[in-house]
Amino acid sequence: MAKRRKTTAITTFSPRAYTPAAPIIRIAAPRVVAPKRRATRRAPSAVGGGNLKDSMIKMAIGGAALGFIEKSGFAASLPTIPLVGRKGTIAIAAYFLGGKKPGLMRDVAIAAAVLSGYELGKEGKISGEDDVSGDDE
Numbered sequence: 680m681a682k683r684r685k686t687t688a689i690t691t692f693s694p695r696a697y698t699p700a701a702p703i704i705r706i707a708a709p710r711v712v713a714p715k716r717r718a719t720r721r722a723p724s725a726v727g728g729g730n731l732k733d734s735m736i737k738m739a740i741g742g743a744a745l746g747f748i749e750k751s752g753f754a755a756s757l758p759t760i761p762l763v764g765r766k767g768t769i770a771i772a773a774y775f776l777g778g779k780k781p782g783l784m785r786d787v788a789i790a791a792a793v794l795s796g797y798e799l800g801k802e803g804k805i806s807g808e809d810d811v812s813g814d815d816e
Contacts, residue, residue, distance in 0.1 A: 738793075741786030745769060745794065748787070764805030766795040 748754050748769055760768050770791030777784025798805045 737786045738790055741783065741788075741790035742794070744783060744787045745790050762805075764795060764798075766791045766798070767805055770795060 745766070749765065754765055754769060757765070757768050757772065759765050760771065763771065770788050773784045773788035773791060777788055795805050
């Protein structure tokens with residue numbers, strides 16, 4: 680018997696048999712960037728807040744209100760605190776009544792404190808201050 684031959688298979692590559700994977704293309708989605716926050720700006724630190732003209736008008740109104748309080752009988756009914764006088768007492772009362780809120784009471788307190796300081800510097804005493812020295816003149 681004769682030896683059988685083994686057949687060899689011929690393999691061929693066709694373009695359809697091997698297709699490389701499609702390239703992966705990454706497209707970044709647009710990011711939503713938060714808008715930059717603006718720095719908070721504070722009002723100028725003028726006495727009455729705002730600009731100079733407004734604070735001068737507020738202090739003038741506070742001085743007028745202080746004059747009206749002293750002229751009316753209301754100031755006479757307030758007990759005076761030693762060393763600060765009647766205007767100082769009005770300043771302290773308006774400060775505590777007005778609190779930290781802006782308004783007429785705050786303006787009255789500032790005007791009374793300014794006028795008390797002026798009288799203390801000019802005359803050495805504040806008007807309405809009771810004579811506590813005991814000197815009879």
